[in-house]
Amino acid sequence: MIDLDSIELRLGLANDKPFIDEICKNIWNGRDYLPTVWNNWLDDDAGSFIIAELNGHIIGVYHLYNFNSDSWMEALRIKETHRGNGVGAYLVQDAINKSNSFNNLRLVTSMENIASRNLFRKFGFKEKLHTNYxxxxxxxxxxxxxxxxxxxxxxxxxxxxxxxxxxxxxxxxxxxxxxxxxxxxxxxxxxxxxxxxxxxxxxxxxxxxxxxxxxxxxxxxxxxxxxxxxxxxxxxxxxxxxxxxxxxxxxxxxxxxxxxxxxxxxxxxxxxxxxxxxxxxxxxxxxxx
The missing domain is CATH 3.40.630 (Aminopeptidase)
Known part of the structure; x- marks a missing residue:
């Protein structure tokens, strides 16, 4: 079990990229978009990467983007060795806390990802649209x-x-x-x-x-x-x-x-x-x- 109170949050930095590559290497068979956009998104003032560290090691990350009166949460990634210990829920709550001055916080997930859908519902998210790529x-x-x-x-x-x-x-x-x-x-x-x-x-x-x-x-x-x-x-x-x-x-x-x-x-x-x-x-x- 992880002591969630021991997690430290900070903004993402350019030199975090190798650690992000490691976290993402097995996602979507190595085709995760996050390493590709990392440097570009760091330069975008409308968004910010939030890094979760435990004992000085990166164990999670997400990106929060603001536009008009809404916020968008994306790229939630948890290190494989730390999944299933509440880190994802901890970061979702952090995104909610950072977005409560806006009208809405939105995100997207796969219809087949029942675990994620259930997690977000627990935090009060409502399913507003079902769509196809x-x-x-x-x-x-x-x-x-x-x-x-x-x-x-x-x-x-x-x-x-x-x-x-x-x-x-x-x-x-x-x-x-x-x-x-x-x-x-x-x-x-x-x-x-x-x-x-x-x-x-x-x-x-x-x-x-x-x-x-x-x-x-x-x-x-x-x-x-x-x-x-x-x-x-x-x-x-x-x-x-x-x-x-x-x-x-x-x-x-x-x-x-x-x-x-x-x-x-x-x-x-x-x-x-x-x-x-x-x-x-x-x-x-x-x-x-």
Whole structure:
């Protein structure tokens, strides 16, 4: 057993990297993203790594990122020899303590990770969204020749005006693998790294897609798709339009996170997207009821 009161917490440092590599070496068969993003995330003032030490040795780490009025917890890692002793729960509580001046603290885990889901529920997290990771190679985007009603919006005020006149039922927007409240600020953040593509006729919006490059998040340079609205034909046409007109935005993988078992996920499957991990977004709210 570990005396949790003996754990010391501090901010992560660049010279912690070798110890982080060691903790992560067996996670996802050695393909953990944390060592890849370590140095980039250290330089981002919006986030911080929290290191847990016991007797001078690193036994755990997590990353806390703040955007607008929300916090996001990610990259929770515990050294193999110290798992099952309450260290993970200790760090979750620390993240809660550090985030209680914000509106919400959110995180993501696999639907299949029942142990993690149960742990977070014990701390008052609610499951707010079930989603799929879906992806496609740009070479496999279906061809289309119907670009008549498609255009790119490159003005932030215009895109906000369009969105305010749309009927949108989504509450969250994923910026890389972080889910934020869907509002003007989060949409403009997405828009800052990419483009918005709209399909409309007679002033009525048929579809609205965002696509951005993800290199700004410190990880691989992929393309991330976010669909606010649209049916099969509109999404198909818009994707092929992006492929032929904005090749600089397309990288070996285009990925997105449609809601689990939604019409959007079915459309993407029919368009050739492959389904990966099933995910659940959990949220702990600090807003008084």
């Amino acid at each position: 879906m992806s496609i190679n740009p070479d496999n985007i279906l061809e289309s020749s119907n670009f008549t009603n498609i255009q790119v919006i490159d003005n932030s005020e215009e895109i906000l005006s369009v969105i305010r006149n749309c009927s949108i039922d989504k509450k969250f927007i994923p910026l890389w693998w972080r889910w934020w409240s869907l509002n003007d600020s989060s949409l403009l953040q997405y828009f800052k790294n990419g483009i918005a593509v709209i399909s409309e006729h007679s002033g009525i919006v048929d579809s609205l897609l965002f696509i951005q490059r993800t290199k700004n998040y410190g990880h691989k340079d992929y393309s991330q798709l976010f669909i606010l609205s649209g049916g099969y034909e509109e999404i198909k046409n818009s994707l092929y339009y992006i492929k032929t007109s904005f090749k600089d935005l397309l990288y070996p993988t285009i990925f997105c996170f449609p809601e689990f078992n939604s019409n959007e996920s079915k459309i993407l499957t029919n368009l050739g997207f492959k389904t990966g991990t099933n995910l659940v977004i959990l949220e702990k709210s600090f807003i008084p009821i």
